[in-house]
Amino acid sequence: MRIADVSLSTTVLLALALSAVGCDAQSRQSRVPTLPPPSITEYQPRSTLVVPAHEVPRAKFPVVDFHGHPPRLTSPAAIQPVVDAMNALNLQVMVQAQPSSGERLTQQIDAVRAAGYADRFVFFASLDLNNVSPGSGARIAAQLEADVRAGAVGIGEIMKGFGLSTRKADGTRLAMDDPELDIVWETAARLGIPVFVHTGDPAEFFEPLDYQNERWLEMALFPDRQFNDRSRFLPFDDLMAERNRMIEKHPNTTWVLAHLGWHTQDLARLGEIFDRNPNVLGELGAVLYDLGRQPRFAREFFIKYSDRILFGKDSFAPEEYPYYWRVFETADEYFDYYRDYHAFWKLYGLELPDDVLRKVYFENALRIIPRMPTAGFPPQ
Numbered sequence: 268m269r270i271a272d273v274s275l276s277t278t279v280l281l282a283l284a285l286s287a288v289g290c291d292a293q294s295r296q297s298r299v300p301t302l303p304p305p306s307i308t309e310y311q312p313r314s315t316l317v318v319p320a321h322e323v324p325r326a327k328f329p330v331v332d333f334h335g336h337p338p339r340l341t342s343p344a345a346i347q348p349v350v351d352a353m354n355a356l357n358l359q360v361m362v363q364a365q366p367s368s369g370e371r372l373t374q375q376i377d378a379v380r381a382a383g384y385a386d387r388f389v390f391f392a393s394l395d396l397n398n399v400s401p402g403s404g405a406r407i408a409a410q411l412e413a414d415v416r417a418g419a420v421g422i423g424e425i426m427k428g429f430g431l432s433t434r435k436a437d438g439t440r441l442a443m444d445d446p447e448l449d450i451v452w453e454t455a456a457r458l459g460i461p462v463f464v465h466t467g468d469p470a471e472f473f474e475p476l477d478y479q480n481e482r483w484l485e486m487a488l489f490p491d492r493q494f495n496d497r498s499r500f501l502p503f504d505d506l507m508a509e510r511n512r513m514i515e516k517h518p519n520t521t522w523v524l525a526h527l528g529w530h531t532q533d534l535a536r537l538g539e540i541f542d543r544n545p546n547v548l549g550e551l552g553a554v555l556y557d558l559g560r561q562p563r564f565a566r567e568f569f570i571k572y573s574d575r576i577l578f579g580k581d582s583f584a585p586e587e588y589p590y591y592w593r594v595f596e597t598a599d600e601y602f603d604y605y606r607d608y609h610a611f612w613k614l615y616g617l618e619l620p621d622d623v624l625r626k627v628y629f630e631n632a633l634r635i636i637p638r639m640p641t642a643g644f645p646p647q
């Protein structure tokens with residue numbers, strides 16, 4: 268073959284390749300739809316994929332819902348529908364993580380006992396973190412001791428206002444690692460109860476609301492989930508650093524980070540927190556959309572950190588729990604998530620091994636919550 272032939276054929280090939288690339292680039296950059304494009308809420312494509320599907324209405328093992336927000340459990344009329352839903356889903360115990368204190372706590376404990384369901388619910392205590400000033404820590408700790416004597420077995424959920432917006436008496440923001448609160452976390456350690464804390468929100472909520480933000484729809488639907496005003500809120504990373512200082516300062520306290528610490532879009536980062544702090548666990552409520560879009564990496568993470576992850580659901584919507592069972596128990600592919608403003612993508616199953624499911628569903632909760640009812644759980 269002569270040199271000229273080579274260069275000719277190379278030129279032809281190059282030209283062909285360039286025209287293909289150019290065509291592709293052109294279709295993205297300058298082609299416009301010949302019809303008015305639908306809006307983000309109008310476009311609801313029907314999946315035509317046909318693959319094996321396995322609905323899981325009932326969890327494979329009995330479950331502790333570490334992050335329950337049922338209605339206030341003060342009467343048989345409030346309690347019985349929750350128990351009925353729990354029975355259908357194989358939820359054995361629900362943590363009432365809508366926290367309460369004093370009489371609002373004992374009313375619920377008494378009502379659940381009177382209804383015969385003392386082994387189906389446990390109660391976490393609330394902390395009054397508003398207007399903290401010198402001496403507040405001791406007062407909050409004393410109330411906590413009273414609530415634990417009355418039957419509370421944990422603290423929380425401490426809501427996201429703590430760190431984001433809760434103010435001290437002097438008007439400044441209450442830092443999560445404020446020394447005034449040290450006595451509270453040390454009291455929790457002494458009483459052997461977990462502290463269940465929700466810090467911040469998904470990292471994207473702290474970023475500009477532009478068309479590259481993958482949570483654009485949720486932020487637009489719920490303006491109170493926008494934390495990107497730097498004059499009002501810390502950046503995501505600063506907030507998480509403050510939370511980490513708090514948990515590192517109290518290594519004898521058992522901390523449970525709600526929503527897996529909002530690090531599910533970067534599980535390795537959560538793994539580093541677990542590695543550095545043996546006293547920290549994570550609860551997985553309301554982040555299923557992130558786990559289900561990375562089934563292989565999330566599966567490895569769940570296996571590696573199976574002692575550190577707790578099942579929790581957050582909002583009490585019985586019809587949503589089976590999505591969790593399906594993601595954790597099956598290898599199903601490309602199925603719908605229950606809330607389209609969390610995620611416009613589909614989910615995949617992690618097909619977790621039974622020993623991991625057991626730990627996440629109930630064994631870890633039984634280990635860290637004192638005086639947990641054991642009725643209804645398989646022997647460990």
Ligand SMILES: [Zn+2]
Nearest residue numbers: 334336424581
């Ligand atoms: Zn919650």
